[in-house]
Amino acid sequence: MRRFGTALAALVLASAGLAATATSATAASAAPASATACATGWGSTTKTATPTGYTPLKDIRTGSHACYDRMVFDVPGTGSDRIGYTVSYVNKLYQDGSGQFIPVGGGAVLEIRVAAPSYDPETGAATYPGRAGKPLPGVNLTGYKTFKDARFATSFEGDTQIGLGVRARLPFRVMQTGDRLVIDVAHSWSAAR
Structure with a gap:
């Protein structure tokens, strides 16, 4: 019985980990693209x-x-x-x-x-x-x-x-x-x- 409980607990944790990974992947794909890196240092002098x-x-x-x-x-x-x-x-x-x-x-x-x-x-x-x-x-x-x-x-x-x-x-x-x-x-x- 103890093995069954340990196996069940491992299965629940693994499922939770997959769900969290899926949620993170969905959130990442829904997040806006990172800002474009733009050059600086041009200055505003003549x-x-x-x-x-x-x-x-x-x-x-x-x-x-x-x-x-x-x-x-x-x-x-x-x-x-x-x-x-x-x-x-x-x-x-x-x-x-x-x-x-x-x-x-x-x-x-x-x-x-x-x-x-x-x-x-x-x-x-x-x-x-x-x-x-x-x-x-x-x-x-x-x-x-x-x-x-x-x-x-x-x-x-x-x-x-x-x-x-x-x-x-x-x-x-x-x-x-x-x-x-x-x-x-x-x-x-x-x-x-």
């Missing part, structure tokens, strides 16, 4: 690069990613030239040349100057259809976590000036990949989204 040429701007487009929102300046024909830029947070956006104030929505404004005119320097013909103070053509920021507004300011003395409204003053990075200048603004300061 970032610059000196141009080695001035190739006309063709397009500006955006995309939303797990850790950041991205703006891409397409400058085809750049070749091995470095695309110059200055990207920095400003209190307000003022148009180069005229000094006219251009309102940009969001909690903070990134002023982006790219050494790529929105016109062909040889002919003066427009290569990018931006209009002063207006939203960027073809850019829809609905649903973005960080980007809130994007305004064309001007193309003056070889530089194109953009105002990018973001949710708050957040870390950003700037990099050139081939004939594209890429600006990523993080969704947060933390290492996870």
Whole structure:
């Protein structure tokens, strides 16, 4: 009888262990996926690069990613030239040349100057259809976590000036990949989204 009682007790404990394991597995599968690990350390200070040429701007487009929102300046024909830029947070956006104030929505404004005119320097013909103070053509920021507004300011003395409204003053990075200048603004300061 004692063996039967021990065997029964072992069976009950084993069943309880299987039930607990099944419950834990169900809870784990029902739990949300762990947060995406996001790079940190970009900082929010001014970032610059000196141009080695001035190739006309063709397009500006955006995309939303797990850790950041991205703006891409397409400058085809750049070749091995470095695309110059200055990207920095400003209190307000003022148009180069005229000094006219251009309102940009969001909690903070990134002023982006790219050494790529929105016109062909040889002919003066427009290569990018931006209009002063207006939203960027073809850019829809609905649903973005960080980007809130994007305004064309001007193309003056070889530089194109953009105002990018973001949710708050957040870390950003700037990099050139081939004939594209890429600006990523993080969704947060933390290492996870």
